[in-house]
Amino acid sequence: IPFMFNCVQWFEVLDGLLGKHWRNTGLFFNCTFLLFGSVIQLIACASNIYYINDNLDKRTWTYIFGACCATTVFIPSFHNYRIWSFLGLLMSTYTAWYLTIASLIHGQVERVKHFVPKTMILYFTGATNILYTFGGLTQEIMHAMWKPQKFKLTYLVATLNLLTLTLPSASAVYRAFGDLLLPHSNALALLPSTQFRCTAEVLQLF
Known part of the structure; x- marks a missing residue:
């Protein structure tokens, strides 16, 4: 694939410059950041829907939206x-x-x-x-x-x-x-x- 059409991740740059250990560290940091970011987004969604319908608590709404968002893996x-x-x-x-x-x-x-x-x-x-x-x-x-x-x-x-x-x-x-x-x-x-x-x-x- 020509370089101009290739998307290079920043942890791949670490791999080329500093070696696989720094690449793995960067990849671990990236996955951790995405994990916590996803949790924050789910909590935010639960908070929003709670103000519309408070029949369920925020934690239950978080579980519901987590299950719904998990279906995006099929895209x-x-x-x-x-x-x-x-x-x-x-x-x-x-x-x-x-x-x-x-x-x-x-x-x-x-x-x-x-x-x-x-x-x-x-x-x-x-x-x-x-x-x-x-x-x-x-x-x-x-x-x-x-x-x-x-x-x-x-x-x-x-x-x-x-x-x-x-x-x-x-x-x-x-x-x-x-x-x-x-x-x-x-x-x-x-x-x-x-x-x-x-x-x-x-x-x-x-």
Whole structure:
């Protein structure tokens, strides 16, 4: 396969430069990161559906969505994810702008506070939230591209689009609710229950 059409993983680069031990270390780190990322996504889905239907607890919803998501192993190729990626982009766009508009309409809560972190735990909690605000764009997108040589342009456009989704919503929600976000794992829980919020919660399940 010509090099320009081949997708090289970063741990394969470690294999070529530093040897198989570093490759295995990188592969182990990558698998661990994906495992914990998947668990976080399942918990987030369970949290969303819990606000729509609280007849079951969050742990039960996590098991249900875990079983449903496990069926994705039957998808034969990364290229088949392309339509789901496009739909996911539309769903994320709706949710992000719903959070922005709803927070601006809601306005600041009474005596809203915006404290700076005073302990190491709070500091790293905030740092983690910032990292998750900007999401993650990795080289895996190349596996779904028919022309991976255009990855640089695709990555740039994806990053710019990500900024338009994350910065306005994160700023608007934090301005409106401040430190009330700290004990809440889901920002949607702070907004009043409306048809628009339910739509956002359902869309985030996909």
